[in-house]
Amino acid sequence: MHEQTIVKLTLQYDGTGFHGFQKQKHGAVRTVQQDLECALGGLAARPVEVQGAGRTDAGVHALGQVVSFAWSGALPPERVAPALGPLLPPDMAALESEAAPHDFHAQFSAVAKTYAYLCYPARRPAPLLRHRALHVPAAFDPALAEAALEPLVGTHDFSAFENAGSTPRDPVKTIHAFTLERRPPFFIFLVTGSGFLYRQVRNMVGAAVDAGLGRMGPQDITRALESRDRALAGPCLPAHGLYMVRVFYEPSLVSHECIF
């Protein structure tokens, strides 16, 4: 019998084939947590339960999701990720694993996260990009979209950008940086913040894309924020353009870097 260690594991996945991160009670659908716990359980020869840094929705991708779990397997923590590789489905990969402090929790210990939302302006949707990025009309003006990001940076009550359907929590969040990166054919909305409300990123980028199409301006974003009214804050974009990029656990290490 080995002593229990807390392990921190970093994951990538293609969200297309998953009904989100969270395990379902009546589990006839694939979820990230379920497939991961199944592989970890095989490795530990006992059930393993994981906590994710964020519960990505169905179709949302991850370049650097973090999970934590108690580990009493024979394998040292840093060997868990490489050993997991062959046990995971091809739409999921374990990047690295390490021992974490005994009170580490992937969700509650996080101090900041970076998300990316990819879109591409074109006359028509591209079949090869359909589960990876949002098609937007060719008229999309990146300068207009960029101008709409500025009012969102800082500490605000983001109620207007939260969808119904989640456990109520403090609507005041801090956005450290919100930028528009150019990676032809993509425009990447990159946002780093203290935490995000339910669908907040998809809603904020929805407003910014609307701004890029001339449908709203920076002053409408400010008005929406102040109103705390979801109806004023633009559309919620589909899941398939969203990527969970990084999770930070050390305030001094928080950065805003586009790793695409």
Next chain:
Amino acid sequence: MHEQTIVKLTLQYDGTGFHGFQKQKHGAVRTVQQDLECALGGLAARPVEVQGAGRTDAGVHALGQVVSFAWSGALPPERVAPALGPLLPPDMAALESEAAPHDFHAQFSAVAKTYAYLCYPARRPAPLLRHRALHVPAAFDPALAEAALEPLVGTHDFSAFENAGSTPRDPVKTIHAFTLERRPPFFIFLVTGSGFLYRQVRNMVGAAVDAGLGRMGPQDITRALESRDRALAGPCLPAHGLYMVRVFYEPSLVSHECIF
């Protein structure tokens, strides 16, 4: 009753969900030709049969496949592509259509084609790239791979780079240009030639990737060409990294351009 016109139509598709281009006799599987003919038949209100410029294998993608067909529908040729859009599945798109000379044939009238093969060197396969590009070991050296392309350019008997299983045809082909383009995280093998034997591109790039990993050198490529022996010419790479990029019908318009 409208007169028959020959229409030239340019297509994009994600090859992942198709069992190749060609219609199957016992058609329980999805093919590009079948889905396209089904949509065109709906538009023309009569059966339409298409010829493709090349019969891409299962899993091979297309950015610019060309098909031709006889058209007697009410719609003018240039309106066929836009009208087809909503009738096609989401992994296929019609880019443009136009009237062609009465003797135009997508395959036999072609004078050159460009293909691309995408690979990315990394410590492990990336889930989000798994149907789009080939994972190669991180030790891949692009300069070595590049040096292996040179002996393949020009007019040669490419028997050593043809797989068994196709109708016998003239093994002498001309490669106009064969380059390695850098589009991080990808390396793109881009080849433009008069025509290609069965699996020739996947076999040539297989040899070049082997060269990039130090497993063969330019002199081995020359020796393989001269031997006409498939066993000396490196591995056939999987389909999912291959893209049919462009088909040319005018010798004066042939170009070698990376449109990624």
